[in-house]
Amino acid sequence: MSTHPIIISGNLNDSTLETIKQKIGGVIQEQKDLLIINVDTSIPKQKLIELRNTLSEEYQIDINQLPETFDPSKIGLVLSDMDSTFIAIECIDEIADFANIKPQISEITELAMHGEIDFETSLKKRVGLLANLDTSALERVYKERLKLNPGAADLVKGLHENSIPFALVSGGFTYFTEKLKAEYQLDFIKANTLEVIDNKLSGKVLGEIVDAQTKAHYLEELCQTLGIQTNQVICMGDGANDLLMMEKAGLSVGYCAKPIVQEKADIVINHSGLNVLLDLAIAP
Ligand SMILES: [Mg+2]
Numbered sequence: 001m002s003t004h005p006i007i008i009s010g011n012l013n014d015s016t017l018e019t020i021k022q023k024i025g026g027v028i029q030e031q032k033d034l035l036i037i038n039v040d041t042s043i044p045k046q047k048l049i050e051l052r053n054t055l056s057e058e059y060q061i062d063i064n065q066l067p068e069t070f071d072p073s074k075i076g077l078v079l080s081d082m083d084s085t086f087i088a089i090e091c092i093d094e095i096a097d098f099a100n101i102k103p104q105i106s107e108i109t110e111l112a113m114h115g116e117i118d119f120e121t122s123l124k125k126r127v128g129l130l131a132n133l134d135t136s137a138l139e140r141v142y143k144e145r146l147k148l149n150p151g152a153a154d155l156v157k158g159l160h161e162n163s164i165p166f167a168l169v170s171g172g173f174t175y176f177t178e179k180l181k182a183e184y185q186l187d188f189i190k191a192n193t194l195e196v197i198d199n200k201l202s203g204k205v206l207g208e209i210v211d212a213q214t215k216a217h218y219l220e221e222l223c224q225t226l227g228i229q230t231n232q233v234i235c236m237g238d239g240a241n242d243l244l245m246m247e248k249a250g251l252s253v254g255y256c257a258k259p260i261v262q263e264k265a266d267i268v269i270n271h272s273g274l275n276v277l278l279d280l281a282i283a284p
Contacts, residue, residue: 004068006043007280008035010061010271019059024051032279033272049263056270064267064280069231070251072281075164076228078155079219079245081237082170082177082191084113085255086152086274091172092126094145098137101129113258115240119171119211127194131203135196138175146176148184149255151273156184158278167222169215171241188225190218216244234281236274237261251281 008020012035021028026039043065051063066072083090096105105126112122156166167188168177177189192210195202208214223230235242235249238257243264246252254265255274262268269276 004039004043004065006037006039006048007064007066008037008061009033009064009269009276009280010056011059012061016059016061019055023055033276034279052268060271062267062269062271062276066281067251067266070266070281071231074232075234075250075282076226076232077165077167077222078159078234078236078277079167079169079222079249080235081215081239081242082168082180083172084149084238085236085242086149086168086180087176088147088149089141089145091141091146091176092130094141095130095133095137096126098140099130099133105129112241113239115260119241120209123171123192123205123209123211127201127205128203130194130201133201135199135201138173138194142176142179149274151275153184154273154275155277156186158275159282160185162278162282164282165226167218169210169218169245171210171215188222190214212241212244215242216248219245219248234277236277253277 006024024037026037029036048063048065055061056063080086090109093102093106093109096102108122108126111117112119159166165187168180168186170177170191172191174191174193177191180186181189190210193206195204195206219233219235220230223233230248231250233249234251234253235246236253236255237246238255238261240258240260243261246265252265254261254268256270257265257268
């Protein structure tokens with residue numbers, strides 16, 4: 001029998017298990033923190049979305065099926081967006097808080113993440129509003145506000161144990177990607193550089209803006225560096241500007257993502273930690 005497992009993770013308990021048995025059927029097996037339901041064929045995406053819509057929120061579970069084209073044994077890279085994917089905040093919103101302009105900046109961030117204004121325009125607007133802010137604000141954001149999303153550190157550790165590199169790409173700022181790289185031994189990073197003059201933000205970004213295009217290009221660039229194919233990449237993100245790079249990957253993962261990303265991603269994680277990827281896709 002060919003198997004196309006439906007993989008369920010999140011808040012798994014006996015009553016959830018019963019409901020799932022009734023609603024999905026198939027042969028159920030439990031493995032680590034997952035429930036794996038072996039079904040004969042790949043179920044249509046629409047059916048999967050229906051199952052998610054009816055069960056995911058109520059039972060706090062994620063329901064996923066890996067794409068048939070994806071080969072977990074060949075993974076050569078995991079590439080992740082930073083803000084609201086690898087970490088639990090939008091750094092620029094928190095920097096803005098120290099400048100007392102958080103509502104103004106968050107409003108522009110939201111519009112960009114929903115794909116309602118283009119990313120470069122929104123970034124320049126937001127960084128412009130931060131002009132003259134002391135750089136100590138960045139340090140305070142890192143120390144006081146920046147938290148990794150659940151399972152993120154374990155994911156990186158698990159990948160390294162499997163000799164799989166981890167890359168972080170961000171439309172945010174190098175200040176944070178560099179600190180995260182040093183603290184968690186990340187393999188590759190790319191982000192925007194804030195211009196600093198006399199310990200104050202100038203309100204400008206130096207060099208090329210890392211936008212959706214750049215992120216997608218970075219995925220290809222890393223594949224070249226590592227000598228792997230793009231379908232050997234797992235790529236995760238939460239916002240509209242992650243979609244281009246996610247489309248290029250062998251497996252795209254939406255993490256607590258905006259609706260447009262939830263709809264397009266191969267798999268979605270809303271009720272599990274990021275480390276679930278290890279069990280789900282890296283070494284299933
Ligand atoms: Mg993001």
